[in-house]
Amino acid sequence: MISYHTYKHLAKDIPMPFAFVNLDLFNKNIQSVLSRSExxxxxxxxxxxRSVPMLQHILSSNKRFIGIMAFHPLEAVALAKEGFSDILIGYPCVNEFYIKEILHAAQPIVIMVDSIAQLQIIHQTAKKFNQIADVCLDIDMSTDYPGLHFGVWRSSISTASQAxxxxxxxxQxxxxxxxxxxxxxxxxxxxxNKIKGQFLKSHIISMLQNQSKKSVAKRRESVVKGLQDAGAELAIVNAGGTGSIESSVxxxxxxxxxxxxAFYAPALFDNYQHxxxxxxxxxxxxxxxxxxxxxxxxxxxGYIASGQIxxxxxxxxxxxxxxxxTSNEGFGEVQTPLHYNGSEQLHIGDPIFFRHAKAGELMEHFxxxxxxxxDQLIKAVASYRGMGWSFG
Ligand SMILES: Cc1ncc(COP(=O)(O)O)c(C=O)c1O
Known part of the structure; x- marks a missing residue:
């Protein structure tokens, strides 16, 4: 159990505000991801x-970490230059300049697509530079219930025949x-699916998720089978994220x-049952x-996470x-008031420790x-931002 005193001692020579990673806990998270994913x-x-040294640390910890899902074309290109391989961009890229950079990157990079319109742009650019562009099809995995679109609006492909x-x-x-x-x-x-103080909501979410897992598995199987029957060789069949490892397995x-x-385990990821x-x-x-x-x-x-407010x-x-x-001010742009009536004697100059709601966005501030x-401060490593990497 981490104590305030341990962290306060660790913070004593670091100018605040600062971001930190507890490597003992980070390594434990790596191990639990390995065991959850069988x-x-x-x-x-x-x-x-969003930190090159932290990505390298994870990759070098076990051979089952095979590569990167990048979020921006120029990030993928920069990672390739840093020596990362097996890079899949998780989101479409339809900008000719970015596609050109991808085609000339230091390592092969796979681009995500879900429509012919995107493919046309990629094809035109690849043809212009006499290259072959590698692509991956994003399959919509949402489940529709009456009055509820359970999932996200991303891909336009949701059946084997569309794929x-x-x-x-x-x-062709x-x-x-x-x-x-x-x-x-x-x-x-x-x-x-286990939100503190929201038993009923958590119960309903769990029920919907259990239903949805069945249709997700069925849809992915039929798309994979459909493509293979049509002659496609699928080197990658990628699934899920931190919260869905158990069903993907x-x-x-x-x-x-x-x-x-799962590696930084931000606050939103405290709300899971499994x-x-x-x-x-x-x-x-x-x-x-x-x-x-x-x-x-x-x-x-004021480091608020993205998404629905x-x-x-x-x-x-x-x-x-x-x-x-405080409920009136919340987390301020430059100042944040906090209530505290506990047993610690807090003084001006003392640190207060927080967790971000999401994982990578914290790195955009430091x-x-x-x-x-x-219980030792061992070193500081760069975030993407610290390397001058900012991808919007
Ligand atoms: C396409 C895609 N795959 C996987 C993930 C999973 O990421 P995480 O494990 O950080 O939740 C995300 C996150 O939003 C995503 O957009």
Missing amino acids: NLNIRIASKSV VDIYRWIQ HEHIRLRGVMGYEAQIAGVG LEPWVTEVTVGS FRHEPAAGFALEITRIPHPGIYTCHGG DKLKQPIPFLPIGIQP NQLYLFEQ
Whole structure:
């Protein structure tokens, strides 16, 4: 159990605010991802890590970490230049300049597609440079219930026949090659089913997820089979994310799972019934004011996560236990007041520790990540931002 005193001691020589990773917990999370995914290969979702040294650390820990799912074409190109291989961009890329960069990257990079319109742009560019572009088909994995679209709006392909139609188009265009399929079941992978204080909602989500897992497996199987029957060789059949590893493992046609958030294990990933990773990453703010007894105002803090607006997107106060944001001000752009009536004596200059709601977005606020190991500060490593990498 991490204590406030241990972290305060670790923070004593680091200028605040700062971001940190507890390597002991990070390594534990790597091990639990390996055990949750049984024998499957794992592709790291770089958007949930956003630090080259941390990506390298995960990749070098076990051979089952086979590659990267990048989130931006120029990020993929930069990673290839850094020596990363087996890079799949998880999202479409329809910009000729980016496609050209991908085609000339230091390592092969696979582009995600779900429509002929995207493929036409990729093909035109590949033809212009006399190259072959590798693509992967994104299959929609959402489930529709009456009045509820359970999942995300991403891909336009949701049946085997639609996938085969696109494969036929690819076969007729010599500058494109199909490498595989991906299906991201966001409604299972990224939706917590054990939300604190929301028993009924969690129960309904679990029920819907259990139903959805069956249709996801069926759809992925039929798409894979349809494509293989049509002659496609699928080197990649990619599934899921942090929250859905257990169901992906049960699908024999899946060759790899994508995992990102599990490594830092941000606050939103506390809300799952079937796993609990360790809170490996966080940030520290400095108390700069005590405007009233029991109120401690820190500098910085407004690191709100993306997506639908919700209180769950705020950072979670971590240590000392019991410290809370005020309901009026929340986490401010440059100042964050906090309530605390616990047993720690807090003073101006002391650190307060928090966790971000999501994994990778924290890295957009800090140039460095301070690494703690065995209750020691061992070094600082660069975030993407610290390398001047910013991909919008
Ligand atoms: C296409 C895709 N695959 C996988 C993931 C899983 O990432 P994580 O493990 O960080 O939830 C995501 C995250 O949004 C995604 O967009």
